[in-house]
Amino acid sequence: xxxxxxxxxxxxxxxxxxxTFSLYAKEAKYELINKTRIPIYAISTxxxxxxxxxxxxxxxxxxxxxxxxxxxxxxxxTMGCFGVMAVALFGFGVSLAMERGQGWLQVKRASPMPISAxxxxxxxxxxxxxxxxxxxxxxxxILFGGVHLLFATAAKLVGILVxxxxxxxxxxxxxxxxxxxxxxxxxxxxxxLPMSFCSGLWIPLFLLPHGLQVLATxxxxxxxxxxxxxxxxxxxxxxxxxxxxxxxxxxxxxCLGVAAWGYRRDEGKTYG
Amino acid sequence: MSTAISLRQVQNRxxxxxxxxxxxxxxxxxxxxxxxxxxxxxxxxxxxxxxENLNLDIxxxxxxxxxxxNGAGKTTLVRMLLGVARPDSGNLSVFxxxxxxxxxRGRLGAMLQVGRVPETLKVREHIDxxxxxxxxxxxxxxxxxxxxxxxxKDRPYGELxxxxxxxxxxxxxxxGNPDLLFLDEPxxxxxxxxxxxxxxxxxxxxxxxxxxxxxxxxxxxxDALADRILVLNQGTIIAEGTPAEIKARAMGKQIRCxxxxxxxxxxxxxxxxSVKADRNVFELQVNAAEPVVRxxxxxxxxxxxxxxxxxxxxxxxxxLTKNHxxxxxxx
Numbered sequence: 022x023x024x025x026x027x028x029x030x031x032x033x034x035x036x037x038x039x040x041t042f043s044l045y046a047k048e049a050k051y052e053l054i055n056k057t058r059i060p061i062y063a064i065s066t067x068x069x070x071x072x073x074x075x076x077x078x079x080x081x082x083x084x085x086x087x088x089x090x091x092x093x094x095x096x097x098x099t100m101g102c103f104g105v106m107a108v109a110l111f112g113f114g115v116s117l118a119m120e121r122g123q124g125w126l127q128v129k130r131a132s133p134m135p136i137s138a139x140x141x142x143x144x145x146x147x148x149x150x151x152x153x154x155x156x157x158x159x160x161x162x163i164l165f166g167g168v169h170l171l172f173a174t175a176a177k178l179v180g181i182l183v184x185x186x187x188x189x190x191x192x193x194x195x196x197x198x199x200x201x202x203x204x205x206x207x208x209x210x211x212x213x214l215p216m217s218f219c220s221g222l223w224i225p226l227f228l229l230p231h232g233l234q235v236l237a238t239x240x241x242x243x244x245x246x247x248x249x250x251x252x253x254x255x256x257x258x259x260x261x262x263x264x265x266x267x268x269x270x271x272x273x274x275x276c277l278g279v280a281a282w283g284y285r286r287d288e289g290k291t292y293g
Numbered sequence: 294m295s296t297a298i299s300l301r302q303v304q305n306r307x308x309x310x311x312x313x314x315x316x317x318x319x320x321x322x323x324x325x326x327x328x329x330x331x332x333x334x335x336x337x338x339x340x341x342x343x344x345e346n347l348n349l350d351i352x353x354x355x356x357x358x359x360x361x362x363n364g365a366g367k368t369t370l371v372r373m374l375l376g377v378a379r380p381d382s383g384n385l386s387v388f389x390x391x392x393x394x395x396x397x398r399g400r401l402g403a404m405l406q407v408g409r410v411p412e413t414l415k416v417r418e419h420i421d422x423x424x425x426x427x428x429x430x431x432x433x434x435x436x437x438x439x440x441x442x443x444x445x446k447d448r449p450y451g452e453l454x455x456x457x458x459x460x461x462x463x464x465x466x467x468x469g470n471p472d473l474l475f476l477d478e479p480x481x482x483x484x485x486x487x488x489x490x491x492x493x494x495x496x497x498x499x500x501x502x503x504x505x506x507x508x509x510x511x512x513x514x515x516d517a518l519a520d521r522i523l524v525l526n527q528g529t530i531i532a533e534g535t536p537a538e539i540k541a542r543a544m545g546k547q548i549r550c551x552x553x554x555x556x557x558x559x560x561x562x563x564x565x566x567s568v569k570a571d572r573n574v575f576e577l578q579v580n581a582a583e584p585v586v587r588x589x590x591x592x593x594x595x596x597x598x599x600x601x602x603x604x605x606x607x608x609x610x611x612x613l614t615k616n617h618x619x620x621x622x623x624x
Contacts, residue, residue: 036399036428044425051414051422058413058449123408128465131375131405133398134426288377 070104093166109189117197118205198283402471412451427469456487
């Protein structure tokens with residue numbers, strides 16, 4: 022047997038640098054195209070925050086002409102945070118859980134695609150969707166809610182909230198590696214809706230019971246919302262921004278750790 | 294070690310990047326060159342044994358069919374060869390290296406069973422994306438032509454029929470111009486016409502000198518396509534041979550005897566499908582035992598230790614038939 026067979030070892034051709042770049046670009050492009058063509062995703066992530074913003078920030082704020090613009094600006098920060106979270110959790114977490122559970126990720130893993138291209142593409146799509154949402158909210162706020170912000174302040178607000186995609190994408194990554202495809206949307210909703218409420222994204226924290234205000238300091242959306250409110254000068258009890266940044270970084274690292282554990286578990290596992 | 298020498302000559306003759314798998318099929322015919330080799334592979338999931346001491350060689354330029362019922366371990370084996378799963382123990386090498394290291398994937402292509410493919414992307418977008426993963430992909434048009442996608446390349450995946458969807462997965466498998474291709478049940482769930490079309494596409498790959506490992510639970514599919522068939526049941530290879538030999542074993546009888554006849558004399562007896570000899574002990578595969586036994590006894594009065602058995606594949610093929618039937622009912 023040994024005499025009749027011979028195993029061939031030949032060098033595997035390397036991908037050139039320009040091809041590597043084009044690979045990452047295409048992965049990102051098609052991830053974005055895919056998301057924009059899923060109506061339920063595009064509508065729920067863009068339309069819901071917009072609807073809530075119009076309701077809470079503009080219609081309800083209308084009764085109070087004195088600080089109408091202030092209400093609209095406050096809710097712009099908190100609803101923006103809510104919108105960014107949804108994009109990252111659904112766009113990253115749910116789509117990963119589905120593609121993983123339904124075997125599509127296996128097909129990609131069997132190809133020479135670097136897994137980093139897959140993750141970066143999902144992050145890229147989350148950043149683009151978040152930017153679109155923020156610009157829409159800002160436009161509506163300026164046109165109909167009496168929001169007055171310096172260009173630099175508005176840019177900083179959008180920048181901070183879009184950067185908030187990173188911690189929540191990390192959270193989505195962790196959820197995506199543990200949730201099953203059918204239960205992933207429910208898991209995300211169970212985490213994200215209560216967390217948003219308890220972080221004061223729906224009703225300002227100072228109107229909530231003291232216990233919830235304490236609880237909020239342990240929740241990442243609270244910290245992102247505080248950063249956004251600091252930027253527009255509307256945080257009720259301004260706290261130094263670095264503390265919130267630290268909290269978000271720590272949260273991101275914890276999520277990445279959990280995701281890495283899930284990733285390793287998944288790579289070792291097989292489906293039959 | 295003559296194989297090693299002939300291989301070196303072959304490599305010198307070709308471009309440095311050219312692979313052995315692209316050589317004309319006649320070249321390695323006499324001394325098969327192994328592009329993948331598994332020895333004593335074992336894998337279990339909890340208490341379930343998926344593979345048990347499995348040995349396998351895939352020869353350059355052949356189409357090897359792995360035939361077995363559902364749950365035989367076919368997919369597990371493919372996943373290990375692709376380097377997306379790891380054996381519990383045993384040796385596995387593909388193109389001389391451990392596939393789990395991942396550096397081989399640029400030379401492999403895979404058509405896997407998948408629950409759901411992103412449906413909003415168009416056919417050409419899927420192929421464009423997967424082509425970008427590979428160092429030396431085929432031109433897109435060529436992939437469309439080989440996989441029969443030219444007509445449907447602008448349609449979203451979600452709007453395609455079952456057969457068209459399988460062709461897209463086939464296109465994904467070949468777009469990187471791989472040397473070694475794994476087709477995991479490529480025609481499962483397809484109607485007769487779509488299956489025939491897929492068969493002709495798979496055959497055209499062989500015309501291009503690719504090495505292909507096909508898994509299937511249809512004996513007729515393995516028969517129609519393969520150069521060699523391995524029958525896998527409950528994680529073990531229970532038979533190996535050409536399609537004719539396997540069919541004979543599945544349906545026919547096996548005769549064992551000690552005889553003074555030569556191998557050539559035995560082979561010439563009518564009704565003998567294949568014969569193996571170990572000194573004077575013969576093992577014959579036949580369709581019907583009686584006429585062959587009569588002939589053997591007539592030609593050799595010294596014939597001894599005569600033994601006629603069923604071919605020994607019933608269990609596996611019973612399982613195959615059962616699966617086949619359930620599936621046709623479902624469809």
